[in-house]
Amino acid sequence: MLFSGSLTTTAKQGSLDEKRRVGRVQAAYLTHLIKLTHWDVTHLPKGNKSAQILILGDKVNGVVDSFKFLNLQREILIGGKQVEITHIANAENIKAKEALSEKPAMVFLLSSSDFNTKQIKELSPHSLLIGNGRNFVTDLNGDITFEFSKNRVRLVIGKQVLKRNSPKLSSQISTLRSVVEIIP
Secondary structure, three states: OHHHHHHHHHHHHHHHHHHHHHHHHHHHHHHHHHHOEEOOHHHOOOOOOOEEEEEEOOOOOOHHHHHHHHHHHHOOEEOOEEEEEEEEOOOOHHHHHHHHHOOOOEEEEOOOOOOOHHHHHHHOOOOEEEEEOOHHHHOOOOOEEEEEEOOEEEEEEEOHHHHOOOOEEOHHHHHOOOOEEEEO
16 A cells, blocks of 8 residues: 555656756747747837836746746847746636736736637737747737647747748747757
């Protein structure tokens, strides 16, 4: 009986470690996506204000903490401006609407997010919109999504983000065929 209990604990720990690993991979992808994206100056804050990245949804997988850590380590820039990362949980709708009205450069919806994609696009039309699951791009008109299968993380990218002026993803991303799929 004791032996089977320790196996269960190990299995739970293994899945927790896997979730954290996925969160770290997502955070790394986000930093690379920022480097491969161009924002028009008119869509960035004026003066010395930082470019905003908004993460919506309840914390999962450690992606929020990993992304904040990478930002501190790498000093990520958007249009030459420092980046400020703000996380807003599902229960904070009013705070989320206020933050979206400030036109963040990027909005990342966690897999736990309850926020409405259509409303986000209306409040902040010039934000790079990133989410989870293929339907985020195919049905909800998101820009980029993370898709998980067979212990791999793959980016699914809506073609519109490669064609528009701002934010515009560099065509260099299309050369990474093994980890990227572009959907028309």
